[in-house]
Amino acid sequence: MKIAIGADHAGYRLKDEVVPFLQSLGHEIEDVGCSCDQSVDYPDYALPVCDLVTSGKAERGILICGTGIGMSIAANKVRGIRCALVNDMFSAKATREHNDTNVLALGERVIGPGVALEIIRIWLDTPFSNGERHVGRVNKVMEIEKQIISQS
Numbered sequence: 034m035k036i037a038i039g040a041d042h043a044g045y046r047l048k049d050e051v052v053p054f055l056q057s058l059g060h061e062i063e064d065v066g067c068s069c070d071q072s073v074d075y076p077d078y079a080l081p082v083c084d085l086v087t088s089g090k091a092e093r094g095i096l097i098c099g100t101g102i103g104m105s106i107a108a109n110k111v112r113g114i115r116c117a118l119v120n121d122m123f124s125a126k127a128t129r130e131h132n133d134t135n136v137l138a139l140g141e142r143v144i145g146p147g148v149a150l151e152i153i154r155i156w157l158d159t160p161f162s163n164g165e166r167h168v169g170r171v172n173k174v175m176e177i178e179k180q181i182i183s184q185s
Contacts, residue, residue, distance in 0.1 A: 037091035039065040039078035044097030047141040079107035087113040094136040101140035125152040129159035
């Protein structure tokens with residue numbers, strides 16, 4: 034699977050641990066940055082990851098900042114993105130099974146690398162359930178997005 038990944042200054046250290054982990058699982062990585070601790074703006078990294086996912090150039094995206102909150106907010110502004118901020122294994126599985134999320138947000142200051150790698154593994158390995166109720170709910174969310182965009 035091709036995975037786009039991006040982080041701001043508060044998440045790049047975790048990103049630097051995630052990338053080799055993903056490669057060890059056989060995934061192709063598109064790293065959009067950043068790779069420094071100088072202050073940068075998280076939307077500048079969220080948007081390129083989301084663009085890669087919505088264009089089909091990447092199947093999934095992973096975003097990392099200090100808490101994951103800013104990245105998830107920015108990502109969910111992009112049409113076609115369903116991003117979840119995840120801090121535990123149960124949510125990692127549920128967000129794929131029930132919400133068909135295509136972008137994962139993590140907070141380097143909230144979870145350690147061991148938990149982060151396990152969350153990522155579960156999130157990547159869990160398929161969307163495709164159950165009627167879940168498909169219907171995801172479709173309703175995507176319809177809200179269409180309505181809001183058409184009102185603009």
